[in-house]
Amino acid sequence: MKRSSLLSQLLRAAFLTFIAALVILPLLATFLGGFKTLGELRAAPFGFPSHWSFDVFIDILTGPVFWTYLRNSLVISLSAVVLTLLCASMAAYVFAQIRFFGSRYLQSYMLLGMMFPFATAIVPLFFQINRFGLLDNPLGIILPQTAFSMAFAVILLRSFFQQLPKELFEAAYVDGCGYVGFFFRFTLPLSTPILATVGTFVFVQSWNNYLLPLVVLNEQSLFTWPLGIMQFRGEFIVEWNRILAFVSLTILPALVFFTFTQKYIVAGLTRGSVKG
Amino acid sequence: MRSDGSLTALMLFLPPAVLLFSLFVIWPIFTAVDLSFYKWNGYGDVTNFVGFDNYGILLKNSIFHQSLFNSFKLLLASIFLQIPLALVLALLLYRKTSANTAFRLIFFAPYILAEIATGLIWSFIFDGDYGVSAMVADKLGSEPFYILADKQWAFWTIITVVVWKYFGYHMMIFIAALQAVPTDLIEAAEIDGASPLKTIWYVKLPMILHAIKLSVLFAITGALQVFDIIIPLTNGGPSNSTHSIVSFLYTFGLARMNVGFGAAVGVVLFILCVGTAFSYKRLAIDKGGQL
Numbered sequence: 383m384k385r386s387s388l389l390s391q392l393l394r395a396a397f398l399t400f401i402a403a404l405v406i407l408p409l410l411a412t413f414l415g416g417f418k419t420l421g422e423l424r425a426a427p428f429g430f431p432s433h434w435s436f437d438v439f440i441d442i443l444t445g446p447v448f449w450t451y452l453r454n455s456l457v458i459s460l461s462a463v464v465l466t467l468l469c470a471s472m473a474a475y476v477f478a479q480i481r482f483f484g485s486r487y488l489q490s491y492m493l494l495g496m497m498f499p500f501a502t503a504i505v506p507l508f509f510q511i512n513r514f515g516l517l518d519n520p521l522g523i524i525l526p527q528t529a530f531s532m533a534f535a536v537i538l539l540r541s542f543f544q545q546l547p548k549e550l551f552e553a554a555y556v557d558g559c560g561y562v563g564f565f566f567r568f569t570l571p572l573s574t575p576i577l578a579t580v581g582t583f584v585f586v587q588s589w590n591n592y593l594l595p596l597v598v599l600n601e602q603s604l605f606t607w608p609l610g611i612m613q614f615r616g617e618f619i620v621e622w623n624r625i626l627a628f629v630s631l632t633i634l635p636a637l638v639f640f641t642f643t644q645k646y647i648v649a650g651l652t653r654g655s656v657k658g
Numbered sequence: 659m660r661s662d663g664s665l666t667a668l669m670l671f672l673p674p675a676v677l678l679f680s681l682f683v684i685w686p687i688f689t690a691v692d693l694s695f696y697k698w699n700g701y702g703d704v705t706n707f708v709g710f711d712n713y714g715i716l717l718k719n720s721i722f723h724q725s726l727f728n729s730f731k732l733l734l735a736s737i738f739l740q741i742p743l744a745l746v747l748a749l750l751l752y753r754k755t756s757a758n759t760a761f762r763l764i765f766f767a768p769y770i771l772a773e774i775a776t777g778l779i780w781s782f783i784f785d786g787d788y789g790v791s792a793m794v795a796d797k798l799g800s801e802p803f804y805i806l807a808d809k810q811w812a813f814w815t816i817i818t819v820v821v822w823k824y825f826g827y828h829m830m831i832f833i834a835a836l837q838a839v840p841t842d843l844i845e846a847a848e849i850d851g852a853s854p855l856k857t858i859w860y861v862k863l864p865m866i867l868h869a870i871k872l873s874v875l876f877a878i879t880g881a882l883q884v885f886d887i888i889i890p891l892t893n894g895g896p897s898n899s900t901h902s903i904v905s906f907l908y909t910f911g912l913a914r915m916n917v918g919f920g921a922a923v924g925v926v927l928f929i930l931c932v933g934t935a936f937s938y939k940r941l942a943i944d945k946g947g948q949l
Contacts, residue, residue, distance in 0.1 A: 394750055398751075398761050401747065408780065412782070425796075427788055469675040472672070495679060497931065501885065501904040502687055502690050502928040504908075506686035506690050506693060507686045509689075529681065536675065561663045562670060565667065592773065611778065615890070
């Protein structure tokens with residue numbers, strides 16, 4: 383009995399380590415790749431560099447494009463987060479707190495958005511954005527991203543608001559506080575965990591998005607980082623060490639961000655799957 | 659009686675969300691249906707009505723057939739490789755220990771990476787001159803093998819990368835479900851002398867069946883919409899053999915300003931996604947909840 387459980391423990395550890403290696407090795411090769419010369423990269427893609435060279439990293443970090451791409455992405459993602467949280471929480475609050483004619487229809491209408499494939503909308507979206515004069519404008523990305531996050535955000539926020547105690551509003555009402563004031567003074571401050579969850583989710587989605595910026599942005603100075611990185615690859619197609627350094631520098635902030643916010647990401651994921 | 663401000667809240671709070679959603683989600687989807695009946699290059703007025711011609715051309719297009727088949731292969735890989743792997747890992751890792759948390763964090767990390775970055779990393783790994791392919795070829799002393807440019811094998815790289823990127827996502831869903839299973843239920847089974855495998859088969863799996871079904875649903879709709887990963891890896895090549903539905907839409911509809919045709923591809927994608935989601939929900943989720 384004891385021997386077999388030891389054996390199964392060992393097998394378990396070996397299996398987990400093997401899968402973990404499959405996840406980590408490509409990432410490790412990427413991080414190390416930027417420090418190698420092209421020749422070394424070719425001879426030993428996974429080993430440590432014999433001589434750590436910082437040249438390509440310095441080139442990228444002191445060059446003009448890297449910080450521009452990151453700043454553009456940050457502006458777009460943060461705006462999408464703020465706008466989604468504001469619009470979705472207001473709508474979710476009305477759905478959760480106020481009974482009105484047509485509420486259920488309106489909710490089903492918004493929830494339709496959960497299933498719609500983004501790519502179906504992309505062709506007409508291009509002309510819609512063009513008509514609003516928002517091509518080559520960050521708003522041309524922020525507004526559609528917000529709209530496509532809306533359904534998911536409203537679902538999560540509504541179910542959270544529904545769980546807030548009703549007595550709270552009654553007490554506030556006696557003290558002369560209406561629905562609007564209550565939302566800003568009580569509902570929002572009480573909802574920080576769910577706002578963080580939805581916000582993190584919207585941020586990651588917007589930060590990683592490729593198709594929409596690809597269609598909306600033509601001007602290189604406006605590029606988000608996924609567009610920028612593809613442009614960079616086009617320019618340095620054979621210099622893998624340079625490309626890997628660029629990739630490392632862009633995924634590093636994402637991984638750090640993830641380590642700090644994974645609690646919220648996982649919460650959003652499982653909530654979405656349980657309720658959806 | 660004093661007003662509680664509910665009307666003000668209604669008039670103030672609802673319009674922004676409803677308006678944005680209608681303008682940028684609902685309206686484009688309806689317009690896609692409309693545009694799909696026209697031939698249009700994006701300039702001037704939309705006047706050249708062609709009925710179902712775009713759909714006719716699409717259904718006869720062999721590259722589109724290949725794209726559909728590719729999406730179907732991704733779907734199979736998701737269901738028969740990715741979800742079983744995720745399930746095994748979830749069963750191994752759902753208990754809260756610090757080692758388990760570390761493993762979970764590692765397995766979930768690829769999900770957070772941007773598809774574009776993931777695709778670039780793996781296009782290095784699969785590069786015949788630098789990556790694993792080069793290393794293996796070098797060790798064997800054979801010619802370098804350019805798997806990304808090989809018609810027979812290129813799509814396997816995309817399958818590999820999709821499984822690599824998303825298995826952690828499904829694992830997390832299963833872990834959350836397993837943690838919600840009442841522990842006394844599992845303990846009762848163990849006290850009754852059920853072996854670990856039997857406990858998994860008769861207690862744990864039935865209790866998380868709902869999560870597994872949802873996971874399959876996400877895998878289906880996800881597989882149908884793969885795009886970003888393909889662009890840096892193969893860009894649909896060699897000779898258009900590795901397109902997904904969405905990369906086909908982008909390459910042959912949008913990039914060439916074949917607007918009506920692109921819209922028609924979008925509508926087919928819409929029908930596939932919403933159709934499978936609805937019928938799957940009917941058949942698997944709403945019906946038999948218990949085992």
